[in-house]
Amino acid sequence: MESRTAVAHPNIAFIKYWGNRDAALRIPLNGSISMNLAGLETRTSVRFDGSLSSDQFILNDQNQTGKPLQRVSAFLNVIRNLANQAQFAQVESKNNFPLGAGIASSASAFAALALAGSQAAGLALPEKDLSRLARLGSGSAARSVPGGYVEWQAGYSDADSFACSIAGPEYWNLVDLIAIVDPLEKVTGSSEGHDLAATSPLNPLRQSGVNERLAICREAILKRDFAAFAEVVEADSHWMHAVMRTSNPPLYYWRPETEVILWQVLAWRKAGHAICATVDAGPNVHIMALENEIAWLKAELTQIQGIKDLILARPGPGAVLV
Amino acid sequence: MESRTAVAHPNIAFIKYWGNRDAALRIPLNGSISMNLAGLETRTSVRFDGSLSSDQFILNDQNQTGKPLQRVSAFLNVIRNLANQAQFAQVESKNNFPLGAGIASSASAFAALALAGSQAAGLALPEKDLSRLARLGSGSAARSVPGGYVEWQAGYSDADSFACSIAGPEYWNLVDLIAIVDPLEKVTGSSEGHDLAATSPLNPLRQSGVNERLAICREAILKRDFAAFAEVVEADSHWMHAVMRTSNPPLYYWRPETEVILWQVLAWRKAGHAICATVDAGPNVHIMALENEIAWLKAELTQIQGIKDLILARPGPGAVLV
Numbered sequence: 012m013e014s015r016t017a018v019a020h021p022n023i024a025f026i027k028y029w030g031n032r033d034a035a036l037r038i039p040l041n042g043s044i045s046m047n048l049a050g051l052e053t054r055t056s057v058r059f060d061g062s063l064s065s066d067q068f069i070l071n072d073q074n075q076t077g078k079p080l081q082r083v084s085a086f087l088n089v090i091r092n093l094a095n096q097a098q099f100a101q102v103e104s105k106n107n108f109p110l111g112a113g114i115a116s117s118a119s120a121f122a123a124l125a126l127a128g129s130q131a132a133g134l135a136l137p138e139k140d141l142s143r144l145a146r147l148g149s150g151s152a153a154r155s156v157p158g159g160y161v162e163w164q165a166g167y168s169d170a171d172s173f174a175c176s177i178a179g180p181e182y183w184n185l186v187d188l189i190a191i192v193d194p195l196e197k198v199t200g201s202s203e204g205h206d207l208a209a210t211s212p213l214n215p216l217r218q219s220g221v222n223e224r225l226a227i228c229r230e231a232i233l234k235r236d237f238a239a240f241a242e243v244v245e246a247d248s249h250w251m252h253a254v255m256r257t258s259n260p261p262l263y264y265w266r267p268e269t270e271v272i273l274w275q276v277l278a279w280r281k282a283g284h285a286i287c288a289t290v291d292a293g294p295n296v297h298i299m300a301l302e303n304e305i306a307w308l309k310a311e312l313t314q315i316q317g318i319k320d321l322i323l324a325r326p327g328p329g330a331v332l333v
Numbered sequence: 334m335e336s337r338t339a340v341a342h343p344n345i346a347f348i349k350y351w352g353n354r355d356a357a358l359r360i361p362l363n364g365s366i367s368m369n370l371a372g373l374e375t376r377t378s379v380r381f382d383g384s385l386s387s388d389q390f391i392l393n394d395q396n397q398t399g400k401p402l403q404r405v406s407a408f409l410n411v412i413r414n415l416a417n418q419a420q421f422a423q424v425e426s427k428n429n430f431p432l433g434a435g436i437a438s439s440a441s442a443f444a445a446l447a448l449a450g451s452q453a454a455g456l457a458l459p460e461k462d463l464s465r466l467a468r469l470g471s472g473s474a475a476r477s478v479p480g481g482y483v484e485w486q487a488g489y490s491d492a493d494s495f496a497c498s499i500a501g502p503e504y505w506n507l508v509d510l511i512a513i514v515d516p517l518e519k520v521t522g523s524s525e526g527h528d529l530a531a532t533s534p535l536n537p538l539r540q541s542g543v544n545e546r547l548a549i550c551r552e553a554i555l556k557r558d559f560a561a562f563a564e565v566v567e568a569d570s571h572w573m574h575a576v577m578r579t580s581n582p583p584l585y586y587w588r589p590e591t592e593v594i595l596w597q598v599l600a601w602r603k604a605g606h607a608i609c610a611t612v613d614a615g616p617n618v619h620i621m622a623l624e625n626e627i628a629w630l631k632a633e634l635t636q637i638q639g640i641k642d643l644i645l646a647r648p649g650p651g652a653v654l655v
Contacts, residue, residue, distance in 0.1 A: 212593050212638065216600045253596050257589045267579045271534050274575050278538045316534065 012098070014058035015130040019122035019155045019330035020047040021114055023187050023297045025244045025289060026221065026228050027251040028150055028163065030208025037150040038172045040208065041221040042165040044228050045154045048187060049180065049327030053119035055104040057131040063099035070104050086121065086148045087128060093144075094132035102128070113191045113295040114322070115201065121148030122155035122330040130332060141330070142173040150205070158329035160232050162225070180326035183235045186305055188298040190312055191320040192268040201292050204255065204262055211258040217250040237301060241280060241287030244299060245273075248289040255292070266294040268317035275315065284308075334420070336380035337452040341444035341477045341652035342369040343436055345509050345619045347566045347611065348543065348550050349573040350472050350485065352530025359472040360494045362530065363543040364487040366550050367476045370509060371502065371649030375441035377426040379453040385421035392426050408443065408470045409450060415466075416454035424450070435513045435617040436644070437523065443470030444477035444652040452654060463652070464495040472527070480651035482554050484547070502648035505557045508627055510620040512634055513642040514590040523614050526577065526584055533580040539572040559623060563602060563609030566621065567595075570611040577614070588616040590639035597637065606630075 022045040030040040066084040068075040075083070087100050102124065106116050125145035129136050136144065138157055146153035146163075153173055154161045159180035166172030208214050224247050231240035255262040269290060276288040276298055285301040286308060300308055305323070312318055344367040352362040388406040390397040397405070409422050424446065428438050447467035451458050458466065460479055468475035468485075475495055476483045481502035488494030530536050546569050553562035577584040591612060598610040598620055607623040608630060622630055627645070634640055 213596050216596060220600070220603075250596075253592055257593050257596075261589055267583055270575055271579050274535050274538060274572070278542070281542075 012059045012131060012133070014056050015127045016054065016056040016333050017123045017126035017130070017330055018052050018054050018333050019119045019126065020049060020327040021051050021116065021119045022047045022151065022154050022161065023289065024151065024154070024291065025240070025299075026225050026247045027291075029205065029217075029251045029254060030214060031150070031205050032165070032167070034206060036169050036172075037146050038168065039150055039163070039165050041218055042163055042225050043151075043154065044160070044162045044177070044225060044232070045151070046160050046185060046187065047155060047158065047180065047327035047329065048324035050324050051108045051114060051119070051322070051327075053104060053106050053116060053123045054333070055102065055120070055123035055127045057100055057102050057124065057127040059096060059098040059100045059131055061098045063101065066099045067101045068104070069102070071106060071110070082148070083124065086124060089144065089147055090128045090132050090134070093129070094134050096132045100128070100131065108322070109194075113194050113293055114189065115151070115291065115293070117149035117201070118151040118155045121145045121152035124148060125152065125156065126330045126332060138329070139173050139175070142175075143169060145330075146172060156330050159326050162229060176329070177229055177232055180328055183232060183326070184302045185326060186300050186302055187324045188300060188305065188308060188312070189322040189324065190272050190296045190298060190318045191322065192266055192272070192296070192317050193294045194319060204292055207258040207260070207262060208254055211254040213250075213254045213257050217254050220250065221247075237285045241285070241299075244287050244289050245277070252290060264293050265290065266317075268315075269294045269296055271315065271317070272296040272298070334381045334453060334455070336378050337449045338376065338378040338655050339445045339448035339452070339652055340374050340376050340655050341441045341448065342371060342649040343373050343430075343438065343441040344369045344473065344476050344483065345611065346473065346476070346613065347562070347621075348547050348569045349613075351527065351539075351573045351576060352536060353472070353527050354487070354489070356528060358491050358494075359468050360490065361472055361485070361487050363540055364485055364547050365473075365476065366482070366484045366499070366547060366554070367473070368482050368507060368509065369477060369480060369502065369649035369651065370646035372646050373430045373436060373441070373644070373649075375426060375428050375438060375445045376655070377424065377442070377445035377449045379422050379424050379446065379449040381418060381420040381422045381453055383420045385423065388421045389423045390426070391424070393428060393432070404470070405446065408446060411466065411469055412450045412454050412456070415451070416456050418454045422450070422453065430644070431516075435516050435615055436511065437473070437613065437615070439471035439523070440473040440477045443467045443474035446470060447474065447478065448652045448654060460651070461495050461497070464497075465491060467652075468494060478652050481648050484551060498651070499551055499554055502650055505554060505648070506624045507648060508622050508624055509646045510622060510627065510630060510634070511644040511646065512594050512618045512620060512640045513644065514588055514594070514618070514639050515616045516641060526614055529580040529582070529584060530576055533576040535572075535576045535579050539576050542572065543569075559607045563607070563621075566609050566611050567599070574612060586615050587612065588639075590637075591616045591618055593637065593639070594618040594620070
């Protein structure tokens, strides 16, 4: 069968995904909103081949075994079931951002794999079903399937838990300036972390406010209202990390530099700048800004000790075949 | 010479004191605002006695030696210099709150000692000078000299760094409900902590906003505007702890329970309750509330795991002779 290649982008969540209603199906406890990150990408080719005696997975030119291969193989099983397909597959995947860049690759990886894999198996899934499929590989991958600004509606079952675009990448010129304070792999992966959400006494409180924050964030994007966007994005990020830090065992993703940047960004915003900050399950800070803030912001950030790298990403498209 | 006895109360800072311009004279980097805590008190008697061959310090019926005695003796030297007095003194002091209650006793201790000691030495200092004197023993003791709601103006020298009352204790019926999550002594004492403030990259940022927060807090108290008060009190507490956590070495005073309570209080306020929270250099949370919030609040707090005790304190008077 023919090889199919797809490209997908990681995304930064403005309203965060943390905790599952159903861990196996990755039905989240709450909806989430994100933006795809242009320039950063996973490019994945899949070819089903009757002559193979097992799945093969080559990541960044390295043949994978063990856990990474098992995770890909389990995902291919879903595709094989959907497509009534029995052949093993060869999967070749490359990230144009280093694994050590502190940017989670699972979202772009499973979005690209969902698209390339389903197409290689002869399926032509509509975006909604592609998003559902990607979700089974990694929750946040559901959001890397549609383009631009994206909302993942939590849903209650496999059928109704998928992401849709709120607005295309050209709709609003937000920029994500990622301040890398620690390029190493995170200590606790998201998948295990999601299971801990329920152990935090703050989890119900966080959940109880998410729908309101989703509505505010959605409207702020649609109205290009940066002030409202900034407030809700920072509040939601702080809520997630409060849940993480108070779960059992507690998850401390921040480093001192993380907090220095967060407070610095807050002070700059109070001084009138259109910037805000959000932190995923790691120590690096995503500074969201309007285009005209980038020049001075980059100059200022290079003065802050402990920032090892700055990565700039604009709103990106969804997963596409190439 | 005759014995003199004074009573003084600890205080809770709404706009915090953190970091000194002059560590020896305890000239702070910024002004601060606090409320004295009625019900909690240090009662101290001082008697200068020509027959003593050294100062004696009895705290809670235990004769003190080493560091505690040295600190008291150094403070008595200041009084002796002021009063032209050469005799050693016997100091007897009792706190009606356990040392292990998580409430700093140095403010009430040095406010009471300043008043009892200066009077015992024959001095009759005006409140301003008594506040300056108390400051030399412990910075925040300057604020336990005047009554009720108090502002310590930072000043630049020993002469102009003292506290004054903003409003008496009856002016506004705020209540401090102290949630004790850890009754043990704090790991890093405030005196050493103040020296670390300058090592945080956030210290200049915190400082740059203090005068605005002081003005907002002062006005909120005078207008009895709880909403404005709540916002500024929480912001200032968060700024201080951000500086603490990002200093070198970092100071982590919070425990997971601290954060649980802080976020819970925030959620209750968003739901319409007149409450807010502030944390001093320790893990316990001071929940400031209007009188009518106390009943339900106490009931709710007893449901939160990890709260070992609740202490209720209303606005208290300044240091008084008894």
